[in-house]
Amino acid sequence: MWDYSETVQEHFFNPRNAGAVEAANGVGEVGSLSCGDALRLTLKVDPETETILEAGFQTFGCGSAIASSSALTEIIKGMTLSEALKVSNQDIADYLDGLPPEKMHCSVMGREALQAAVANYRGEEWKDDHEEGALICKCFAIDAVMIEETIRANGLRSVEAVTNYTKAGGGCSSCHEGIEEILGRVLAEQGEQLVINAVAAEARQPRTGLTNLQRIRRIEELLDEIRPNLQRDHGDVELVEVDGRHIYVKMTGACSGCQMAATTLGGIQQHLAEGLSEFILVLPAEELACRATVGG
Amino acid sequence: MDKGIYLDNNATTMVAPEVVEAMLPYFTEQFGNPSSLHQFGNQVGRALKVARKQVQALLGAEHDSEIIFTSCGTESDSTAILSALKAQPERREIITSVVEHPAILTLCQYLEKDGYTVHYLKVDKRGRLDLQEYARLLSDQVAVVSIMWANNESGTLFPVEEMAEMARAAGVMFHTDAVQAVGKLPINLQESCIDMLSLSGHKLHAPKGIGVLYLRRGVRFRPLLRGGHQERGRRAGTENAASIVALGKACEMAGEALAYEERVVRSMRDRLEQGIIEQVSHCFVTGDPENRLPNTCNIAFEFIEGEAILLLLNKMGIAASSGSACTSGSLEPSHVMRAMDIPFTAAHGSVRFSFSRYNTMEEVERVIAAMPLIVQRLRKLSPYWNGDAPADEPGQEFAPTYA
Numbered sequence: 085m086w087d088y089s090e091t092v093q094e095h096f097f098n099p100r101n102a103g104a105v106e107a108a109n110g111v112g113e114v115g116s117l118s119c120g121d122a123l124r125l126t127l128k129v130d131p132e133t134e135t136i137l138e139a140g141f142q143t144f145g146c147g148s149a150i151a152s153s154s155a156l157t158e159i160i161k162g163m164t165l166s167e168a169l170k171v172s173n174q175d176i177a178d179y180l181d182g183l184p185p186e187k188m189h190c191s192v193m194g195r196e197a198l199q200a201a202v203a204n205y206r207g208e209e210w211k212d213d214h215e216e217g218a219l220i221c222k223c224f225a226i227d228a229v230m231i232e233e234t235i236r237a238n239g240l241r242s243v244e245a246v247t248n249y250t251k252a253g254g255g256c257s258s259c260h261e262g263i264e265e266i267l268g269r270v271l272a273e274q275g276e277q278l279v280i281n282a283v284a285a286e287a288r289q290p291r292t293g294l295t296n297l298q299r300i301r302r303i304e305e306l307l308d309e310i311r312p313n314l315q316r317d318h319g320d321v322e323l324v325e326v327d328g329r330h331i332y333v334k335m336t337g338a339c340s341g342c343q344m345a346a347t348t349l350g351g352i353q354q355h356l357a358e359g360l361s362e363f364i365l366v367l368p369a370e371e372l373a374c375r376a377t378v379g380g
Numbered sequence: 381m382d383k384g385i386y387l388d389n390n391a392t393t394m395v396a397p398e399v400v401e402a403m404l405p406y407f408t409e410q411f412g413n414p415s416s417l418h419q420f421g422n423q424v425g426r427a428l429k430v431a432r433k434q435v436q437a438l439l440g441a442e443h444d445s446e447i448i449f450t451s452c453g454t455e456s457d458s459t460a461i462l463s464a465l466k467a468q469p470e471r472r473e474i475i476t477s478v479v480e481h482p483a484i485l486t487l488c489q490y491l492e493k494d495g496y497t498v499h500y501l502k503v504d505k506r507g508r509l510d511l512q513e514y515a516r517l518l519s520d521q522v523a524v525v526s527i528m529w530a531n532n533e534s535g536t537l538f539p540v541e542e543m544a545e546m547a548r549a550a551g552v553m554f555h556t557d558a559v560q561a562v563g564k565l566p567i568n569l570q571e572s573c574i575d576m577l578s579l580s581g582h583k584l585h586a587p588k589g590i591g592v593l594y595l596r597r598g599v600r601f602r603p604l605l606r607g608g609h610q611e612r613g614r615r616a617g618t619e620n621a622a623s624i625v626a627l628g629k630a631c632e633m634a635g636e637a638l639a640y641e642e643r644v645v646r647s648m649r650d651r652l653e654q655g656i657i658e659q660v661s662h663c664f665v666t667g668d669p670e671n672r673l674p675n676t677c678n679i680a681f682e683f684i685e686g687e688a689i690l691l692l693l694n695k696m697g698i699a700a701s702s703g704s705a706c707t708s709g710s711l712e713p714s715h716v717m718r719a720m721d722i723p724f725t726a727a728h729g730s731v732r733f734s735f736s737r738y739n740t741m742e743e744v745e746r747v748i749a750a751m752p753l754i755v756q757r758l759r760k761l762s763p764y765w766n767g768d769a770p771a772d773e774p775g776q777e778f779a780p781t782y783a
Contacts, residue, residue, distance in 0.1 A: 096691060115780035122780045124763040142763035146687035146704065146724070150761060200781060212781055339634050
């Protein structure tokens with residue numbers, strides 16, 4: 085079952101202003117095709133001051149649709165029309181202490197009913213300019229239409245770019261398959277192909293905030309700091325390779341073949357880890373050769 | 381409020397107390413790995429053997445080796461379909477129906493992306509298939525037919541035994557997702573032409589996380605999970621021993637309760653349906669009332685929405701479910717209701733009551749008493765309703781602008 089706030093439940097079980105207002109002079113009727121909900125909002129507006137004296141709703145819809153309608157009528161009562169038109173769907177959701185992402189469209193329907201009712205009062209025709217698609221990102225309530233339009237408008241080519249532009253996919257990341265699908269379709273229309281990085285981008289970059297080059301320089305500096313200790317024992321250390329968290333070094337001079345080499349490596353590892361503020365592994369260069377042979 | 385009235389047994393069932401009792405020792409003293417040689421494993425291995433026999437008996441399977449334990453109904457469904465495709469690579473078509481469970485439909489849609497052709501059999505307004513259309517589609521291009529035995533939402537039964545015979549005659553493999561049927565209807569697989577069948581433990585008073593794929597001896601098979609020798613190499617992975625023992629016990633009990641299900645559970649369902657329809661105007665039973673599970677009743681209440689009904693029922697301690705868009709999390713109204721061409725003002729108000737042998741007639745009367753007030757309360761809020769009748773000509777009276 086949905087995770088409805090106390091306020092949503094309260095407005096559902098005890099809806100305010102239910103039913104049509106007598107002698108209404110502004111009526112808005114809207115529906116959301118995506119879930120089949122529909123709402124009629126009736127307003128009684130004072131023609132002198134354009135103040136909303138009474139508001140009533142009739143809703144065919146789920147718990148949050150009814151709660152959103154009830155909240156809307158409570159918010160706008162006593163407002164002037166121009167004040168009321170500034171009420172956003174987020175205001176309705178906030179009034180209810182939030183709505184589940186799947187249910188945000190209920191508040192959108194409320195705002196649209198209000199616009200339609202005001203247009204009706206003013207003798208204008210209200211046109212809906214909002215298209216709603218299937219919900220893709222549940223963390224940030226972003227739908228397919230929004231994602232597709234943003235991809236087209238900005239020539240996006242990766243899931244990461246879609247996340248940067250729309251927030252979609254920036255949370256739990258379970259919708260990345262859905263985003264890739266939309267990307268693939270749009271790119272295919274343009275005769276392009278989606279290039280995919282199967283591994284999460286962050287795992288490829290150490291989290292130090294350093295570029296690769298800066299990081300390697302830093303490792304060299306850190307090694308230089310402990311070099312005098314090794315040279316005192318007629319040994320030395322040489323940096324051979326840096327592969328993400330794996331740092332390969334070669335022990336030279338007296339250190340090479342020394343029985344204390346493992347202990348020394350441990351000391352170097354600790355020094356580097358502290359200096360870089362990240363978790364790393366210091367490995368002897370011979371390991372690198374082993375890895376190359378097994379192809380790992 | 382007391383413990384509440386649970387009428388959502390097609391979603392999941394209570395684990396029977398006897399089943400809990402049977403499985404508990406397999407968490408504690410009987411913890412061994414059934415593959416082990418020593419006494420700890422040995423006894424567990426014997427218990428699994430008994431459970432396999434119990435499942436075999438409920439399904440009427442010819443051999444106990446035709447029972448493969450899996451983790452759930454979905455795994456059984458995926459294993460069956462993917463095996464059929466892998467075992468017959470030259471066949472690139474699948475036949476299924478538009479009202480299958482997502483365990484089948486989502487997989488089929490995914491396979492379409494891989495180039496397979498999926499034929500979705502349509503249903504009529506009562507949820508019935510057109511067998512002539514089916515017969516036309518059977519060919520040597522079809523790798524597998526997958527048709528559910530009973531629909532989870534409406535309870536409507538499909539003639540799977542007949543369809544399996546037709547498939548056999550055309551040389552096509554036949555799978556049925558029978559998670560809603562097993563334990564509610566007598567099943568005798570050895571007399572049928574069904575090649576594969578999926579069942580799920582938690583639908584028949586066993587715990588969640590255990591399922592079965594029935595695989596007829598001799599049907600070409602390719603495992604989904606490869607690894608150890610468990611389930612004769614057809615489903616690798618250490619056995620969920622406690623749950624297998626539980627499922628065995630649950631199958632034994634279900635077999636004994638079949639007559640009760642048919643007589644008593646059916647009469648409770650019928651009483652609920654009749655009681656509601658008599659008192660509430662503008663509602664109707666969906667699906668094929670003459671041909672459905674004894675425990676399932678799906679009523680569409682016009683001009684109101686299912687989630688709102690469920691929330692009010694829940695407040696009174698009554699648990700049911702709905703085909704409304706808003707209860708599914710997907711925003712899509714139930715594909716089953718849409719497939720039956722039910723008007724959306726009714727499809728959104730469809731409520732499913734599903735019974736088990738643990739319900740009572742006293743509970744039924746309480747639901748019958750509660751329902752009219754709930755419907756009345758929501759219709760008062762509905763723009764499609766006026767006083768105590770639908771607003772004249774609903775479509776014309778209330779005509780919202782759709783986004």
